[in-house]
Amino acid sequence: MSKVVVLTGAGGVLCSTLAKAFAKQGHKVAVLDLKIELAQKVADDITSTGGKAIALAANVLEKPSLEQAKTVINEKLGSIDILVNGAGGNHPLGTTSNSFLYEEDLMSKVEGFKTYFDLDTEGIKFVFDLNFVGTFLPTQVFAKDMIGKKGCNILNISSMNAFTPLTKIPAYSGAKAAVSNFTQWLAVHLSKVNVRVNALAPGFFLTEQNRNLLTNSDGSLTQRGQQIIDQTPMGRFGMPEDLISTTMFLCSDESSFVTGVVIPIDGGFSAYSGV
Ligand code: NAD
Numbered sequence: 340m341s342k343v344v345v346l347t348g349a350g351g352v353l354c355s356t357l358a359k360a361f362a363k364q365g366h367k368v369a370v371l372d373l374k375i376e377l378a379q380k381v382a383d384d385i386t387s388t389g390g391k392a393i394a395l396a397a398n399v400l401e402k403p404s405l406e407q408a409k410t411v412i413n414e415k416l417g418s419i420d421i422l423v424n425g426a427g428g429n430h431p432l433g434t435t436s437n438s439f440l441y442e443e444d445l446m447s448k449v450e451g452f453k454t455y456f457d458l459d460t461e462g463i464k465f466v467f468d469l470n471f472v473g474t475f476l477p478t479q480v481f482a483k484d485m486i487g488k489k490g491c492n493i494l495n496i497s498s499m500n501a502f503t504p505l506t507k508i509p510a511y512s513g514a515k516a517a518v519s520n521f522t523q524w525l526a527v528h529l530s531k532v533n534v535r536v537n538a539l540a541p542g543f544f545l546t547e548q549n550r551n552l553l554t555n556s557d558g559s560l561t562q563r564g565q566q567i568i569d570q571t572p573m574g575r576f577g578m579p580e581d582l583i584s585t586t587m588f589l590c591s592d593e594s595s596f597v598t599g600v601v602i603p604i605d606g607g608f609s610a611y612s613g614v
Contacts, residue, residue, distance in 0.1 A: 342490070343416045344590075345369045347399050347477050348426030350377025352546040353496070356579035357423060357586050362390030364587065367416040371397040371408055373426070391416070399426045399473035405480040419484040421590050423494045424474040427518075428548050432462020433510035455509070463510040470514035474521060485534045492590045493529075495522045495538040497601050502540070502609050515540075519601045526599030535598040537589045542605025543567045544577040570613055573606030 344361045346354045350372030362368045362385040370385075372378035375396035382394035393415050397408040412419060436453045437444065444454050474495050485491035499505070501519040504512035519538060526536040545553060553564035553576070560568065568574060585602055588594050603609045 340490075342366045342420035343369070343412065343418060344421040344423070345371060345412060345419050345477075345481050346423040346425050347371045347397065347473070348373075349423075350374050350381055351425065352548075353541065353544060353579050353582060354423060354425030355381040357425070357582060358392065359385055359390075360583045360587065361421075361590075362388075362392055366391075366421070368392040369408070369412045369416060369419075370394045371399075371426075373398055397477075399424075399477050400468055402476055402480060405477055409480055409484075413484070418488070419481050420488065420490060421492050421494070422478065422481045422485075423496075423586070423590075424477055425496050426473050426477075427470045427496055427515075428466075429508055429511040430462050430465050430469075432459040433466040433508065434458075434462075435507045435509075438506035458509070466510035467514045467517070470511065471517040471521065474518050478525065482529070482534060485529075486532050489533060490592055491534045493525065493534065493536040494586060494589055495519075495536070497522065497538045497540040499540055499542050499603065499605055499608055501601070502603070522601055523599045530598065535589075535594070537594075537598060538601040539582060539585060539589075540601050540603045540605065540609070541582060542571065542577050542603065542608045544579060544581075567608075570611060571606045571608045572611050575606060577604065577606065 344366045346358050348354050349358045349370040358368050358370050358381055370378045370382045370392055378394035382392040385392035395408045395411060398404045435455055440454055478493060482493060495518050497519045498515040500512035501515040522536055522538040529536060553561055555561055582604055585604055
């Protein structure tokens with residue numbers, strides 16, 4: 340049965356792939372992004388291959404913007420059945436330069452060098468808002484359509500760092516842990532109204548956001564990129580397409596008794612102690 344699917348951050352690498360996969364299955368897709376030009380391109384790709392999609396500019400941190408988007412979605416596609424909360428990411432202001440603090444770091448004169456003690460509160464708040472509030476608010480707005488219907492699902496996007504924090508990115512790690520926690524909370528809260536809530540925890544996918552952290556300009560791996568590959572038993576970065584089958588499973592009746600889970604899609608990263 341064709342459903343109405345809303346994806347936030349769907350102009351981005353991972354969720355544009357998921358938007359196209361939903362459309363391929365015959366669902367009607369609302370492609371939402373802060374950057375309308377990115378969303379429009381994804382929607383155009385879908386419609387040019389015979390799928391049904393609309394593009395909308397929406398900021399996941401502003402309720403009126405989400406409410407406006409909902410009005411258009413309801414008018415053009417109908418009542419919402421599935422929400423994928425894909426908008427998220429890190430910010431350089433919430434990132435330390437090194438993994439570990441050494442005493443001499445406090446005296447460093449290197450421009451831009453940041454220890455934990457230099458992290459900017461605004462950067463930390465930006466990352467918490469984007470990932471946590473940016474999941475909480477769209478759910479408040481779009482999930483109302485799901486109440487009283489059957490087969491409705493919410494899919495959040497957590498991360499590996501929600502299980503064990505990654506070095507350098509305390510805000511992003513904490514915010515994604517909050518997303519996983521909220522996934523469980525909401526699954527319980529909405530259990531009596533038949534809305535299931537689950538999350539994906541992608542491992543390391545080479546995207547524009549992390550390309551400079553993981554690869555050098557000549558395409559070779561940075562030290563961090565190499566560390567990740569060494570720590571990933573399957574020996575590669577993820578590809579956006581690796582998320583499709585689990586997404587379709589969690590958002591369909593095939594998983595009808597599954598709610599409140601966070602599924603790692605990580606080539607074994609989270610299972611491996613490194614020894
Ligand atoms: P991406 O940067 O390609 O896509 C994110 C999209 O969100 C962008 O198109 C951006 O314009 C949009 N966006 C940013 N702020 C927004 C806002 N306020 N309102 C609406 N849209 C906004 O990133 P991606 O790699 O596709 O990541 C998608 C999700 O997966 C994110 O939540 C990310 O944290 C998570 N994730 C990514 C990886 C990875 O390796 N790439 C790993 C784990 C989790």
